[in-house]
């Protein structure tokens with residue numbers, strides 16, 4: 187049988203939030219599950235598109251590629267944008283050049299929801315309001331209660347791949363979007 191290359195998951199209602207991505211077959215550890223696609227735009231354009239002050243909860247599909255570039259999966263994005271956050275992830279996002287891929291962290295059984303840890307970066311001006319805005323509802327036993335990364339003290343990730351943890355992007359703007367980005371440089 188030829189190697190299957192089509193999407194190994196389907197979308198349906200998730201207990202975590204909205205629609206989620208659920209494995210339709212066994213996915214092995216290290217397998218590439220999807221590419222996080224969308225329109226590549228700069229930060230100014232992202233700010234123009236999304237005004238966080240008007241959002242009750244973060245719900246954009248932005249993912250930071252590097253200092254200059256953001257992927258907006260609301261435009262030309264695929265089903266990978268529905269992969270939810272969890273504090274107990276079975277997937278991870280990795281930046282490769284200007285592209286972002288989702289990989290399985292362990293064997294995933296058919297029917298399991300695919301999730302990765304967005305780990306929004308905390309900024310120095312972090313407030314209680316931010317904490318509420320980024321409240322986590324993943325339901326994992328080890329849920330830390332927030333989509334924000336745990337307070338600093340994190341070990342350096344292994345340098346072989348660049349794990350794409352979702353950073354809270356705030357450079358000069360007031361945008362508080364679902365903005366995922368790379369760390370571990």
Ligand SMILES: [Zn+2]
Pocket residue numbers: 272273274322323324325326328329330331332
């Ligand atoms: Zn959680």
